[in-house]
Amino acid sequence: MEEIEEAERYEDYAVVLIAHGSKLPYNKEVLKELREMMERRGLFKTVRMAFMQLNKPSIDEVIRELVSEGMKNIVALPVFLANGAHTTEDIPNILRAVRKELAESGRKDVRIIYGEPIGADERIVDILIDRIKDAIG
Secondary structure, eight states: OHHHHHHHHHTTEEEEEEEOOOSSHHHHHHHHHHHHHHHHHTOSSEEEEEESSSSSSBHHHHHHHHHHTTOOEEEEEEOOSSOOHIIIIIHHHHHHHHHHHHHHTTOTTOEEEEOOOOOSOHHHHHHHHHHHHHHHO
């Protein structure tokens, strides 16, 4: 029952999972899997992925696409472990530019919310312990 209530609460929100990007395909595949897992939860209208560099689509491309599809509430979420130059400067600068562009084109009704990176969390410790156990065999 709780999932249904949450789904109703966030059905007007699109999520953009943001990763760094890499020349290696694994980075994009991991983000794609996370996006698919999140979509299966059914909490948000849509979940998309975007990259800082080296991969497509870019952050601004995805946000423009969502706006063209009628989304007005967009959560941009960095899938980074900790804050750094990308999460405190680069991504916020991209989001500011997109907000400005949207406002100048008359789309002041679009809300772009910027989330925090993963950070230190007990749930991450559980994953790390699992990885240690796997490594030990």
